[in-house]
Amino acid sequence: xxxxxxxxxxxxxxxxxxxxxxxxxxxxxxxxxxxxxxxxxxxxxxxxxxxxxxxxxxxxxxxxxxxxxxxxxxxxxxxxxxxxxxxxxxxxxxxxxxxxxxxxxxxxxxxxxxxxxxxxxxxxxxxxxxxxxx
Amino acid sequence: xxxxxxxxxxxxxxxxxxxxxxxxxxxxxxxxxxxxxxxxxxxxxxxxxxxxxxxxxxxxxxxxxxxxxxxxxxxxxxxxxxxxxxxxxxxxxxxxxxxxxxxxxxxxxxxxxxxxxxxxxxxxxxxx
Numbered sequence: 127x128x129x130x131x132x133x134x135x136x137x138x139x140x141x142x143x144x145x146x147x148x149x150x151x152x153x154x155x156x157x158x159x160x161x162x163x164x165x166x167x168x169x170x171x172x173x174x175x176x177x178x179x180x181x182x183x184x185x186x187x188x189x190x191x192x193x194x195x196x197x198x199x200x201x202x203x204x205x206x207x208x209x210x211x212x213x214x215x216x217x218x219x220x221x222x223x224x225x226x227x228x229x230x231x232x233x234x235x236x237x238x239x240x241x242x243x244x245x246x247x248x249x250x251x252x253x254x255x256x257x258x259x260x
Numbered sequence: 261x262x263x264x265x266x267x268x269x270x271x272x273x274x275x276x277x278x279x280x281x282x283x284x285x286x287x288x289x290x291x292x293x294x295x296x297x298x299x300x301x302x303x304x305x306x307x308x309x310x311x312x313x314x315x316x317x318x319x320x321x322x323x324x325x326x327x328x329x330x331x332x333x334x335x336x337x338x339x340x341x342x343x344x345x346x347x348x349x350x351x352x353x354x355x356x357x358x359x360x361x362x363x364x365x366x367x368x369x370x371x372x373x374x375x376x377x378x379x380x381x382x383x384x385x386x387x388x
Contacts, residue, residue, distance in 0.1 A: 143283070144281075
């Protein structure tokens, strides 16, 4: 799938989560996302960036603008080298939490995206990929 | 550290969130507001979020916690000005803000606060 633009950001502090939101918003606007779709992908990005920081101990996000035929989309890849998620099925459940925060992060981000993939290895880290098409 | 300003007007506290809050800033607002409700003997809190371009689960939880804490401190909280795109996204995210009273704008929010506080003054507000 052709990637039009790609960029990477660090997620190491709470302020970086705000930076991710703003970068994703800007890219969604460039791609011509309507306001509701912008808000959905920005909110999903905020949830996943916070997870990367809190559970993964920090990491990165890659922001890619996609073109597939006539349609355009935004792909976000969050990666950390944290402890990993032992039970992904459990972690995807609404309300699941390990850090005392209401656990809507993963399940909520999935609901706000058109495509969602998670790859996590205990002791190695976690990668979460979402795509939202215009 | 930067702070969200809290304005006092009579028995009300007014907050207008004009910046994209990181989590620590949202927590600081929660702490400042609860302290201020007590020190100002506030009966009502109005939080304007019309400038917020998104509310995620963390900010949503903070709004819910502020509403719950103010209730325990004998004050009412109303959140006003949520953008339609934010409301759509919140519900899809799975957050209904069930414990938070909302109004479309500041005028309606103030009217709602007054009614709630008057009703409590008459002793017929009931629980919650």
